[in-house]
Amino acid sequence: MINFKIDYNNFTLKEKFFDHKSSLHGINHTYRVMFNCLYLSKKINKKESGLLAFCAAFIHDMARKHDGLCKEHGLWACESKFDLYKDKFINQGVNTSQFDEIKFAVKNHSENVEITETHPYYLTTAILKDADALDRFRISDDNLNPDFLRFDISKTLIPFAKNFFLKTNKINFRDFYQVIDFGEKIYPKV
Ligand SMILES: [Fe+2]
Ligand SMILES: [Fe+2]
Numbered sequence: 789m790i791n792f793k794i795d796y797n798n799f800t801l802k803e804k805f806f807d808h809k810s811s812l813h814g815i816n817h818t819y820r821v822m823f824n825c826l827y828l829s830k831k832i833n834k835k836e837s838g839l840l841a842f843c844a845a846f847i848h849d850m851a852r853k854h855d856g857l858c859k860e861h862g863l864w865a866c867e868s869k870f871d872l873y874k875d876k877f878i879n880q881g882v883n884t885s886q887f888d889e890i891k892f893a894v895k896n897h898s899e900n901v902e903i904t905e906t907h908p909y910y911l912t913t914a915i916l917k918d919a920d921a922l923d924r925f926r927i928s929d930d931n932l933n934p935d936f937l938r939f940d941i942s943k944t945l946i947p948f949a950k951n952f953f954l955k956t957n958k959i960n961f962r963d964f965y966q967v968i969d970f971g972e973k974i975y976p977k978v
Pocket of ligand 2: 817
C-alpha cells in the first residue's frame with residue numbers, strides 16, 4: 789500500500805489548471821507522475837521527500853505553453869502556479885521552509901541540469917525527475933534511457949511504468965484515489 793497521509797480529494801486535477809491543453813503533458817501524465825513519486829519514495833524509504841516531490845509533480849507541467857522541448861516551463865510553474873496551490877501543500881503538512889525545495893525540484897525538472905547527491909534538495913528533485921521520466925513511454929517506446937534514471941530501483945520499475953501508462957492512457961480519472969487503485973494493481977506491492 790502506498791499509505792501516505794494525504795487527503796487526495798485536494799489533488800483532483802482539472803483541465804483549467806493547465807495553461808496548455810495536452811494529452812502528453814496533461815492530467816493523466818501528471819497523475820501518473822504523482823503516483824510514481826509516492827511509489828518511488830516509499831520504495832527508497834524517503835517518504836518526506838516523496839510528499840514534497842508529489843506536490844512538485846502536481847504543478848510541474850501546468851505552465852507549459854506547448855508540448856515541444858522547453859527548458860523553462862518548470863520555472864514558469866514556480867512563478868505562476870505554486871502560489872495558487874501552496875495551501876493544499878500546507879494542509880498536507882508541508883512546512884513553509886520546504887517551499888524552496890518544492891520549487892527547486894519543479895524548476896530543475898525542465899532544465900538540463902543534474903545536481904549532485906550532496907545537494908540539499910537532491911532527493912526531492914531526483915524523485916520527481918525519475919517519476920516523470922518513467923512516464924516517457926507515452927512519447928515513444930524508446931524514449932526512456934535507463935542510464936539517465938537516478939535511482940537503481942527506478943530502473944526495475946520501467947516495465948511497470950510502461951504498463952501503467954498503457955492501462956491508464958485513455959481513462960478519464962475521477963480523482964487521484966482512482967489513480968492509486970490502478971497503480972497499486974500494476975506495480976509490485978510496497
Ligand atoms: Fe515537464
Ligand atoms: Fe512531466
